[in-house]
Amino acid sequence: MIGMWQQEAAGFRLYLVLRARFCASAGRDLVARHWQWFLLAGMLVPGLPIVSIFMVPARLFGQSLSPSFGLSHRLGMLALFQAAGVLWLLPQKAILHGGRFRLFVETLPVGFVTHCAVSGLLLAAADFLLFVPVLSGAMLFGPMSTGLPGQAFGVADALTVLLDIVFLQLGMLERLPLMVVGALAADGLLPAACSSKSGVFGAAMLAAAVAILLTTARLAARFDPVRAFGRARRPVRGGTTGRRLLSRVSPTVRIQIGALGERPWSVGACCVLAGAIPFGTGALIGAFGHDGRSPIVAILGMAGVALLLSGLYRVLRAAHAGARTMMATLPVARSFWPVRDICLVAGFGMMPLPVFLYPLVAYRLVSPAMLGAVSLTYVGLIAGLRTVLGIGARFRLLVSLALAMAWAGSAIAGVVR
Numbered sequence: 001m002i003g004m005w006q007q008e009a010a011g012f013r014l015y016l017v018l019r020a021r022f023c024a025s026a027g028r029d030l031v032a033r034h035w036q037w038f039l040l041a042g043m044l045v046p047g048l049p050i051v052s053i054f055m056v057p058a059r060l061f062g063q064s065l066s067p068s069f070g071l072s073h074r075l076g077m078l079a080l081f082q083a084a085g086v087l088w089l090l091p092q093k094a095i096l097h098g099g100r101f102r103l104f105v106e107t108l109p110v111g112f113v114t115h116c117a118v119s120g121l122l123l124a125a126a127d128f129l130l131f132v133p134v135l136s137g138a139m140l141f142g143p144m145s146t147g148l149p150g151q152a153f154g155v156a157d158a159l160t161v162l163l164d165i166v167f168l169q170l171g172m173l174e175r176l177p178l179m180v181v182g183a184l185a186a187d188g189l190l191p192a193a194c195s196s197k198s199g200v201f202g203a204a205m206l207a208a209a210v211a212i213l214l215t216t217a218r219l220a221a222r223f224d225p226v227r228a229f230g231r232a233r234r235p236v237r238g239g240t241t242g243r244r245l246l247s248r249v250s251p252t253v254r255i256q257i258g259a260l261g262e263r264p265w266s267v268g269a270c271c272v273l274a275g276a277i278p279f280g281t282g283a284l285i286g287a288f289g290h291d292g293r294s295p296i297v298a299i300l301g302m303a304g305v306a307l308l309l310s311g312l313y314r315v316l317r318a319a320h321a322g323a324r325t326m327m328a329t330l331p332v333a334r335s336f337w338p339v340r341d342i343c344l345v346a347g348f349g350m351m352p353l354p355v356f357l358y359p360l361v362a363y364r365l366v367s368p369a370m371l372g373a374v375s376l377t378y379v380g381l382i383a384g385l386r387t388v389l390g391i392g393a394r395f396r397l398l399v400s401l402a403l404a405m406a407w408a409g410s411a412i413a414g415v416v417r
Contacts, residue, residue, distance in 0.1 A: 008114075015110055016118050019098070023122055026095040033393045057081070058137035061158070074191035078161065082187075085130055085165040089123070089172065090266055096122055097173055112221050116170060123169050130165070134158045153202060157193060160206045164190065167213050171220075172265065182216025256344050259319030260312065267315060274308045274348070277301050278355035290363040295415040298356045302378050303408040309349050310385035310400060316341045317389055342383045349382045366415055374411050381407045 060077060089096070096119065098105050105115075124131070138154035164186050171179030186209040193205035249257075260267045281301035285294040320327075320337045327336070353375060360366045366374075381404065388400050 011110070012114055012118070015108065015114060016121065019101075019105075019118050019122060020125075022098070022101045023095050023126075026099060027092075030091075030095065055133075057084075057133035061134050061137035061161075062154075075187065078187055078190055081130070081134065081161065082165055082168060082183075085127065085169055086172065087269065088127065088130060089169045090269055092126055093173060093265065096126060116174065116217070116221070119173060120166055120170050123166050123173065124162075127162070127166065127169070131162055134162055156203070156206055157190070160193075160209055161190060163213060164209065167217065176220045178216050178220040179213075182213050185216075186210075186212045252340050253344065255319075256316060256341065259316055262319065263315050267312065270308050270311050271348070274305045275352065277304050277308075278352035282355060282359060285359050290359060290365065292365075292416070294363070295360055295366050296412050298360060299374065299408050299411045299415065302353075302356055302374075303381070303404040305352055306349060306378065306381050306385060306407075307400060307404050309345050309382060310388070312345050312348070313341060313386050313389055316344075338386060342386050345386075346379050346382045349379070353378070370415055373414065377407060377411060 061081065135155065135158050138158035164183050167179050167186075168183035171177065171181075171183060189205045189209040189212070193202040193209075278301060281297055284297050288294055288297070316337070320341075357371055357375070360371065361368075384403060385400055388396055388403065391399050
């Protein structure tokens, strides 16, 4: 029995080392390609970036431990940290999932539990920047905010929240819906742990949340162990209504939608953020009282949407690259797919445009001629961001930001003139 455990421990350690080495190598290459993100963060964050980035979420988490806040406030804070964890996972998903190394991993005699345990440890290591503010907020601000056994309960609550975030990320990474459901179900118990001044009740709520997470993990290991390795994914089949609607769409649009559907998490996050910016902009314009600052806020929001949607160009171009040889044999122009990709992304960009322009039209903040000019140049900005794909990956983001800032500056100058 001891020899068997030693063999399993040695296999676990070897598998962990292999996955960690691949993640370290791929992460080093990713940082080398996108170093401009760190430069941009240092330019935008006031003061010392390390202090601002860590202290603000730490203070928010410490305040969420206070019994004086309602359940809705704590649930909102928990959802905010979970959203941060999901957004932090998205750019690293391909690396943590294994990338091309995944094909080799699937040939190894690795069990489901070992595989998920290694993935969870890698996620915990990748979430270090998220763990630091949560734990420091529980230790520094928790004792001042809660009437429970102070620092001990704050650390226990922080560890449970971090475990919930890791389980949510693990379910999304390995395509295990049961673990995602378990993490969301535990969200209902974690805010209740701080609602009462009774330490026994809070500890019971935390224990119940951990039990839900472990139970759903056990159910995922029992009923869905194959999907974690991607060996037997069931084909996704749309319903009768979906097939009827797609049958009325041109084949080129169906190909483009299928290409976007191959990246559901990144494309979905991009579309959700692009849809949230107009409503956030509208709320900010309402808070300003529809004064002279409203057109500036609307133009900056439009520039942000254009930047987000420009990420769809990379997904579409990567999908078209696989059929480049076949397209070269067809009697079509070289601009066949670029033009259609621009039309598709511009169509997506036109959807939130009424939300941006409605308060400007309703309160007569901008003349109709200027609104038409801003709208046309906004479409031109989306089309112009397609040309950035020809630039190297290291400078692509900086060029896109410069193009969007130039458009926003010229549009603001024309509006406020």
